[in-house]
Amino acid sequence: MKAGTNLERVLEAGQFAVTAEIGPPKGGSAKVIASKGEMLAHAADAFNVTDNQTAVVRMCSLSACGILKQLGLDPVMQMLCRDKNRIGLQSDVLGAVALGIGNLLCLTGDHVKFGNHPSSKIVFDIDSVQLIAAVKMMRDEGLFISGEEIAGPTPMFIGAVENPYADPFEFRTTRLAKKVKAGADFIQTQAIFDVGKFARWMKEICDRGLDEQVHILAGIIPVKAVGMARYMRDYVSGVEIPDEMIQRLEGAKDVQEEGIQIILEIIEEVKLIPGVHGVHIQAVGWEKIVPEIVERAGLLPRPMM
């Protein structure tokens, strides 16, 4: 065991894992996090807290993960390279260890241009691949990037994100291979809507033997409204939604129910794809739907590890 977190134990036991995303508030209320955590506690194995997603200021992931940990949940702390240099990032990793947070998801981060402080200075001292490598070095060698020794252990189960639909074509499996080489233990993907395309990507991943070195969790975003689907298709980089899916939502009497149906079908299909070890449900701003989806997908109760 690398960190012995619930997520790691579920995955290592060969169980189909479920993780869910919890969006922190645009304010300092611990209650908001705690109530979302309580609502989702039984429905997933671990809970991601985003880090100033889309470059909009929110409560920091470290604090929110600490609150979830106090409730007995297994948090996944998301960490971006956009806002902090290597000093700040490594310091946050130590802070996470102190709070008992054992899962870390290393990301690049959206450009500040998309957020609510577009004139701020971006950092990018190191990139996400280098961050993965740094955390692995902290854990396995007990060293900071500088080569200096860390006082005490840094047990971390290291995650990375991946977009199976991203360009450039020539690079789509190399990018994952590089993250695995750097030290990623698990991968949470961008939202899957086009299952066929995802399955082809997974096949290439398996052909390279990467599925044996890393746990891949397929990203799932429940769609609540036709407008949301269109918006994601047109404006969220890296999200591809097939036209038939949008037509299906447009033609539905109960759009919300149709959206859930679609998601349940996607979960059913990705479960059968070799190399997929779980799902990561990102119900941004609609967290309360997660237990229903997990239940109707036949993924309850969650294993007691």
Add this chain to the structure above:
Amino acid sequence: MKSITAQKPLDELLENLGKAKMLFVVGCGTCPTVLGTGGVEQVSSLAEELRKKGKQVKGSMVLPVACEPLPLDARREFISSVKGAEAVLVMSCAYGVRAVADYLEIPVLPALNTLFVGREVGPGVFVEECSQCGDCVLALTGGICPITMCAKSLFNGPCGGSVAGKCEINTEVPCGWQLIIDRLATLGRLSQLEEIIPFHNWSTSPAGGPRRYSIE
């Protein structure tokens, strides 16, 4: 290579000038002349606009290369033509502003924004290709700079936002990592992408403090 500049808004210039009424305008015969941001024409039209706003422009001069030290005679002549002005506006890059400020003991203000050092890649089209970081990694990236050409300065890009060769920040901006990959493909060196580029040393960049160089 050119120092790329763009005119500042007139309102900002007026605000920076404050109460100064008697002005002198300086242009540069090199980059700003080529770019049309600080040549003879732009200097006289700025003087004109300032007059319309109630300022007095005592005179103007386009220095051949504003960033280079003027020979002693020319310097004396320049200083005497500026005499009586309360402030000088310089239509050149910040290096020209700095050089002119060295000659005078009145406020010397920039009339232009200094954008980047660019190479002309097509008629009148300039691209920034190097941010002068002091520790060049071009050998690892097919000769295309990831620090400058990637909007996030990623060393192990691309990020997930690269779509159809364009960067996530704007569909007009080429993704620097797509350029790197295309170039490595041409060179038959795509396998280079499998290597993790290590942590960059920023201590030689502006992050390490002001830089200076002297020829031994």
